[in-house]
Amino acid sequence: MNSDKQLLSKAKIVVVGNGMVGHHFVEEMAKNSDYEITVLSAESRLAYDRVHLSEYFGGKTAEDLAMTTPEHYEELGVTFKTNAKVTNIDKVAKFVSTESGATYHYDKLILATGSYPFVPPIPGKDQDHCLVYRTIDDLEDIANSAKVSKIGVVIGGGLLGLEAANAIKQLGLQTHVVEFAPQLMGVQIDGGGGRLLKSKIEDLGVKVHTSKATNVIEKGDSSRYKLCFNDGSELETDLILFSAGIRPYDNLAREFDLAIGERGGIVVNNQCQTSDADIYAIGECALWNNFIFGLVAPGYAMAKVAAKHIGGVTDANGEPAEFTGADMSTKLKLMGVEVGSIGDAHAKTEGSLTYTYENQPEGVYKKIVVSSDKKALLGAVLIGDTSEYDTLLQYMLNAIELPESPEGLILPMAADKPTLGVDALPDTATICSCHNVTKGDIIAAIDCGAVDVGQVKSGTKAGSGCGGCAALVKSVADNEFEKRGVEVKKDICEHFAYSRKELFDIVSVEKIKTFDELLSSHGRGLGCEICKPVAASVLASVWNDYILKKPHLSLQDTNDTYLGNMQKDGTYSVVPRIAGGEITPDKLIVLGQVAKKYNLYTKITGGARVDLFGARVEQLPPIWKELVDAGFETGHAYGKSLRTVKSCVGSTWCRYGVQDSMTMAIDLENRYKGLRAPHKIKFGVSGCTRECAEAQGKDIGIIATENGWNLFVGGNGGMKPRHGDLFATDLDDETLVKYVDRILMFYVQTGDRLQRTSVWMDNLEGGLAYLQDVIMKDSLGITDVLEEQMAAIVGSYQCEWKTTLEDPEALKRFKPFVNSDKGDSNIQFVTERDQIRPARGEEKIAVTIIDATEKDVVAEEA
Amino acid sequence: MTLSTKVTNKEKTWRTICDSSDLVKDSGISALLLNEAGIEEQIAIFHLPNSEEKIYAVGNYDPIGKANVLYRGIVGCIADEPVVASPLYKQHFSLKTGKCLQEEQSISVYPIRIENEQVQVFY
Ligand code: SRM
Ligand SMILES: Cc1cc2nc3c(=O)[nH]c(=O)nc-3n(C[C@H](O)[C@H](O)[C@H](O)COP(=O)(O)OP(=O)(O)OC[C@H]3O[C@@H](n4cnc5c(N)ncnc54)[C@H](O)[C@@H]3O)c2cc1C
Ligand code: SF4
Ligand code: FES
Numbered sequence: 002m003n004s005d006k007q008l009l010s011k012a013k014i015v016v017v018g019n020g021m022v023g024h025h026f027v028e029e030m031a032k033n034s035d036y037e038i039t040v041l042s043a044e045s046r047l048a049y050d051r052v053h054l055s056e057y058f059g060g061k062t063a064e065d066l067a068m069t070t071p072e073h074y075e076e077l078g079v080t081f082k083t084n085a086k087v088t089n090i091d092k093v094a095k096f097v098s099t100e101s102g103a104t105y106h107y108d109k110l111i112l113a114t115g116s117y118p119f120v121p122p123i124p125g126k127d128q129d130h131c132l133v134y135r136t137i138d139d140l141e142d143i144a145n146s147a148k149v150s151k152i153g154v155v156i157g158g159g160l161l162g163l164e165a166a167n168a169i170k171q172l173g174l175q176t177h178v179v180e181f182a183p184q185l186m187g188v189q190i191d192g193g194g195g196r197l198l199k200s201k202i203e204d205l206g207v208k209v210h211t212s213k214a215t216n217v218i219e220k221g222d223s224s225r226y227k228l229c230f231n232d233g234s235e236l237e238t239d240l241i242l243f244s245a246g247i248r249p250y251d252n253l254a255r256e257f258d259l260a261i262g263e264r265g266g267i268v269v270n271n272q273c274q275t276s277d278a279d280i281y282a283i284g285e286c287a288l289w290n291n292f293i294f295g296l297v298a299p300g301y302a303m304a305k306v307a308a309k310h311i312g313g314v315t316d317a318n319g320e321p322a323e324f325t326g327a328d329m330s331t332k333l334k335l336m337g338v339e340v341g342s343i344g345d346a347h348a349k350t351e352g353s354l355t356y357t358y359e360n361q362p363e364g365v366y367k368k369i370v371v372s373s374d375k376k377a378l379l380g381a382v383l384i385g386d387t388s389e390y391d392t393l394l395q396y397m398l399n400a401i402e403l404p405e406s407p408e409g410l411i412l413p414m415a416a417d418k419p420t421l422g423v424d425a426l427p428d429t430a431t432i433c434s435c436h437n438v439t440k441g442d443i444i445a446a447i448d449c450g451a452v453d454v455g456q457v458k459s460g461t462k463a464g465s466g467c468g469g470c471a472a473l474v475k476s477v478a479d480n481e482f483e484k485r486g487v488e489v490k491k492d493i494c495e496h497f498a499y500s501r502k503e504l505f506d507i508v509s510v511e512k513i514k515t516f517d518e519l520l521s522s523h524g525r526g527l528g529c530e531i532c533k534p535v536a537a538s539v540l541a542s543v544w545n546d547y548i549l550k551k552p553h554l555s556l557q558d559t560n561d562t563y564l565g566n567m568q569k570d571g572t573y574s575v576v577p578r579i580a581g582g583e584i585t586p587d588k589l590i591v592l593g594q595v596a597k598k599y600n601l602y603t604k605i606t607g608g609a610r611v612d613l614f615g616a617r618v619e620q621l622p623p624i625w626k627e628l629v630d631a632g633f634e635t636g637h638a639y640g641k642s643l644r645t646v647k648s649c650v651g652s653t654w655c656r657y658g659v660q661d662s663m664t665m666a667i668d669l670e671n672r673y674k675g676l677r678a679p680h681k682i683k684f685g686v687s688g689c690t691r692e693c694a695e696a697q698g699k700d701i702g703i704i705a706t707e708n709g710w711n712l713f714v715g716g717n718g719g720m721k722p723r724h725g726d727l728f729a730t731d732l733d734d735e736t737l738v739k740y741v742d743r744i745l746m747f748y749v750q751t752g753d754r755l756q757r758t759s760v761w762m763d764n765l766e767g768g769l770a771y772l773q774d775v776i777m778k779d780s781l782g783i784t785d786v787l788e789e790q791m792a793a794i795v796g797s798y799q800c801e802w803k804t805t806l807e808d809p810e811a812l813k814r815f816k817p818f819v820n821s822d823k824g825d826s827n828i829q830f831v832t833e834r835d836q837i838r839p840a841r842g843e844e845k846i847a848v849t850i851i852d853a854t855e856k857d858v859v860a861e862e863a
Numbered sequence: 864m865t866l867s868t869k870v871t872n873k874e875k876t877w878r879t880i881c882d883s884s885d886l887v888k889d890s891g892i893s894a895l896l897l898n899e900a901g902i903e904e905q906i907a908i909f910h911l912p913n914s915e916e917k918i919y920a921v922g923n924y925d926p927i928g929k930a931n932v933l934y935r936g937i938v939g940c941i942a943d944e945p946v947v948a949s950p951l952y953k954q955h956f957s958l959k960t961g962k963c964l965q966e967e968q969s970i971s972v973y974p975i976r977i978e979n980e981q982v983q984v985f986y
Contacts, residue, residue: 495942527889527914529939530948555889559935559950567950571930818905819881821895825931826903827924842929 011037014311015097015107017087017253022284022300023113024048024068029308031077036311038079039105041097043086044136047071052297057140058168059727060690060697060704060711066137090257092277109279109311112267113304114250116285116295120243121156125218130225131241134165143242147172150239152224154178156215158185162244163335166207169242170336171730173708177208177236179228181245184211189331189342193357194382197366201338201385204364210236249286249293262288271323273307281307289324298434299327305437328398328434332383332390334770341387344397345370345380353379356408360385367411369393376402381411391473399430423473423480432477433463433470443477447485454478455763464768471768493754494531496524501679501754505539514544515552534558535754538641541677542749543790545797547804548677549811560639562814564801565621568614570828570839573621575601575613576638577628578674581648581666581686582609591631599624602836608645608683610636615837617824618815625802634800637674641755644683646670647695651688651705658688660705665734666694669703672738673745675798676791679752679761682745685716697724700758701741706730710737714744714772715762723759726769729777739788743776746787875899877976877983886910886918886982891934891947893923896986906973907934907947908982909958914945919958920973920984925949927968 014030016023019042030038042048049066057066074081082099089098090110098104118133120126130146133139147153153169155162158180170176178185184195185202199209214231221227224237249266253259260268260276266288273281273289284300285293294300302324309315309322316322330343348355352373359366365385371378378396383389389411396403396410404410428441438461446460457478458464464471492498499507504519513519516536520528528536537556541548548561560566565573577592592611596603599620601613616624625635637643646669649655651662666686673682685696686703695718696702702713702725710732713725729740752761765771774780805811817824829845830837880894891909898904905923923931928951936947941964946955955964961972974985 496939526943527911527938527940527945529941529946530937530953533937533939551888554887555938558937559932562935567932567935569928569930569951571932571951813885814887817893818895819885819892819908823895825905827931 011035012108013106014038014109014111015105016040016111016113017097018042018113018115018250018284018286019044019048019081019083020113020115020284021048021051021068021297022115022304023111025301026111026113026283026304026308027069027074027077027079029305030311031079033308033312034078038077039107040074040079040081041085041087041099041105042081042083044138045084046137047074047081047083049137051135054134054137054140055164055168056727057137058144058171059730060692060713061727063137065724087253090253090280092257092280095279107279109281111307112253112275112280112282112286113284114253114286116247116249116293118243119246119248121215121245123215123218125226126241126243128218128226130239131218131243133243134161134168135247140168143169143240144172146240147174150174150225152177152238153240153242154228154236154238155242155244156228157244157246158182158209158211159188159244159246160186160331160333160335161247163202165242165244166202167336169240170205170207173731174240176206177210177238178202179213179215179230179236180209180211181214182211185209186340186342189346190340190382190384191347191368193359193368194340194346194366194384197359197361197364197384198335198338198340201364202336205336205338207336247285247295249288251286254282254286262291266293269303269324271306271325272310272321273303273324274310281311283307290326292326294327294329296327296329296331298437299324299329301435302327302437328394328431330394330397330434332387339383339385339387341381341383341390341393343381343383343390343394344378346382348380350379356411358408358411358413360413365413369407369411371403371407375407378403378407383411391470395426395430399427401425423477426477432473433461435470436462436465438463438474440477443474444481447478447481451478455760458763472766472771475764475766493535494529496520496526496528496532499523501535501539502751504535505543505750508536508539509543514540514546516540516556517552530558531754534561534641537561538677538679542794545675545677545794547799548801549805549808549814551810554814558639563618563621564625564635564639564805565616566639568839571825572614572828572839573616573618574638575616575621575624575628576606576610576636577633578636578670579610580670580674581646581663583648583663583667588631588633591628591633595624595627598627600830600837602838609647610645612638615830615839617817617828619817619824622806622812622815626806629800629803629806634674635802637801640677641680642675642677642682643670643673644681646684646686647699648686649688649693651686655688657691658705659707660688660710662686662688662694662703662705665703665710665737669701669738669741672795673741675801676745676749676794678745678749680755680757682748682758683718698722699725701725701744703737709733712737712740714769715759717757717759719757721759723763725759726762728769728773740776742791743784743787744772746791747772747775747783750787875986877978877985879981879983880908881982883977883980883982888912889938891936891938893931893934894984896984898986904986905931906984907936908975908984909934909938909945909947911938911945911958914940916945916959918975918977918982919945920975921947921956921958921961922970922972924970925951925954926970927954927963927966928952933970 014036019040048068085099087097096104096106118135153174154177155166156179158178166176166178185198215228217229221237225239228236251267254267267282269282269287275282283303306322306324332341348370353370355370357368368382370380381393426440430440442461446457451457451460454475463474533556596613602615604612606612646666648666652658683699684701685694685699687694687696688705698716698718702716704711708731711730712728714728716725717723829840831840891907896904906920907923909919923933936950938947945958961970
């Protein structure tokens, strides 16, 4: 049959290795349906995010890190085998075979085998607890070993070694780093930077030993092992982690006669073809121009080039796609220390000149390397403060001419510090290197209808890799919006030309206490349903008045006015607070009795508490009176405020619990109840990493660890689920509450109208790292104020229902008609599964209460 | 308070609904009327002291949300037109004309005034 023939004639592509780059190739190639793709992976799982591997120790699971799923590959029509290590290539007959003997024919073969950690040939290296840091399996081994170890040593003080050191420190081990060279991170930074980095890392409790070569690993005296160094000194340790560089997995190429570089790596041309034109190599196993790129972005670029070349895709001039090298600049945070390296960090270019700024007390080191004519930036090293990274990188990448005195670029107080306007960047300037997004791509996204930074990010993927480019993406996008006269609109509505944050500042600075004052001083017209609740929320956050106080009353959404959520038929729901989901049998009985007495529909909510539906306005006060008398408080189900703190039973009952999550949840719920915010806030507290409370899906997520609590921020369920970002680890109770106080208050002050913490995080310039700086390092100098404000709010809490019940004026609002004691006859229920539900239109009985004297008239008409 | 819904005279006229002190500034209350056919009608009365007319009366039934809830909506103005936003799905209804600003729907408007501290509706 025709279609069968077509299937049979599809060219076969075999991809060896399913790392990040191999996977990227599959995604690119699968866009073209003319090929049949088979993936052979030596690992036990499909591709995952190696760049964020360390987050595995921060609570991310293998599923979180996964970049694809079997279902996704099936959808793409890709065949795949895991645990399938390729051991043989037949270049003539064109097939490969795996360890198990299975063979696969190919028309084009892709080697994406990546690299493996180099373990120096030190006697004793092959024992238990001598590990490497590359795969999820490695991390599992490390975690298991750490459980029975006290001291850990990382051999190798490069970028990955320091990341590994951070990981074992987080696992609670006393940590050492041993480096053969005289300085840390010798590849990326210079001697001066290395010195500073060392002292900063030692301040954090990691001992650094430089200029030490290990001769042998012996049985230890006080620990499991001891390292014996060439200078005669020794170091006792229980766990050894090798991070002495990576080596390309080029063994297949070696054995089957493909060209290999002198120091390893599969030689490829600009189209990523090896010495056999039908075999391509991409990613960390490929040697291009005598260089191996140990970063993911260049690997992705190679994957694209290879996919295009195979598919015969050419550019406008008919030329094939070309890999042209990649920038190896990096910006990262190692154990909280900011490190940046750009271009020629070691000033190796002939005639280059350097400017250095060092501030020892503050632990900042900055150097720029410029050309002999001082016109071009060649490289830079930044330690302790990388705020100039983006600007410097753009100077170098786009060969932008340097200002008169280039040192101004790194001097702290230079009055006219030249900041590079994003306007100066050419369209080809790379803004996000992880996803290879240029300024032109961002503009194109806006052309295609993106109307805010969030949409630009989701449309281009910019910022979703390492996150380092977030601030730059935002300024490029904002600049473009402004140019188009799409004024980056912050006005909340036609009555106020201010954003929520600006209104917040106005209210607190000018001590404004009512909406009328705010409207007459800063607004126009009468206000509307947008600005009034915003003002109410801001006034409540700043002053925490009872929200139904006269001047605030008319500002509230009906839900806030009636302290319940309006349902489709105009009735309300009743949701008492059940902190942490814990409730005594007696209270549970009260809920049942009240529901029964008032005939309310009763349901356990998705927030782990009880909701009673179908209360008429006039029933709300008596219902709440009974509840308040029984010790219940309002649950704020109606408010843009704290909703629930979902919890598990934790160590109190659960055999796996490592902390008392229940007490923590109840304390937190009681602390923040009533806090008004830009949107609702939900918490989760889990007693261990099994995460039964789904804390990572909450605005504030807290997960117990052996040593305290891990804090996640910015999770969301709902329309666009997002996992929270790991904000800090192993916090004690006090620090946890302090950080949460600060984070929530900062959100309350800066969040936009109806912006959940997840969207707020995504739009925060500088992202997670910025928030961490503000909260933990007090980079804005505001944490004291934030704490004070929170303390004031916590201290002035009142149950709004209790206050309402005591206020005859407020109770008037619950009378359905000003001139009658009747109820609304349009509210009608029918019974379903033994409970009420609102009657549908066709089920309603027309009740037209007719004046006795007029019965006949109406009857005639009917 | 006396029930003003007892209608004996079918002629439309100004009838007192409540005292002006029962009004809530910048917000709504509702009242029950018997119309000339002797059928119950619910109205929403809004008191906007800073607007031109200061007091408005419209039907309380939201034709879109299909419930008697309009008096519980937030009031304000859109392009200088005084409006109430339905608390259910947030459409705006003009308090002057009863027209919905977003959809082809409208609600009835009732003449209303304050006489001697009494709120009176013409029906
Ligand atoms: C009652 C409940 C459903 C249920 O039958 O179980 C519910 C009911 C409502 N949810 Fe919900 N949500 C309920 C749990 C949830 C959950 C689950 C959770 O909290 O773990 C979620 C997802 C988690 C999250 O929020 O991140 C959830 C995500 C939403 C959203 C989407 C929010 C988002 O950021 O995407 C809305 C819409 C909104 O807030 O704008 C919403 C809005 C609503 C509203 C307020 C819609 C409305 O205006 O009428 C519903 C009225 C509640 C009422 O009448 O009391 N509800 N809602 C749950 C009440 C929980 C509680 O005890 O307070
Ligand atoms: C902890 C850590 C942090 C990192 N941080 C960053 C960072 O911040 N930024 C950055 O850009 N880069 C970072 N990297 C580097 C980045 O992860 C690599 O550049 C990238 O993963 C390389 O992708 P790849 O597909 O070429 O190789 P790999 O991801 O190594 O994948 C190769 C796959 O091929 C398999 N394989 C090998 N031989 C065979 C065979 N014969 N048959 C079948 N399968 C085989 C391997 O098992 C492996 O699964 C980091 C790496 C680590 C380990
Ligand atoms: S999260 Fe852990 S402690 Fe809590 S219930 Fe689940 S398994 Fe038990
Ligand atoms: S540069 Fe890494 S996400 Fe953009």
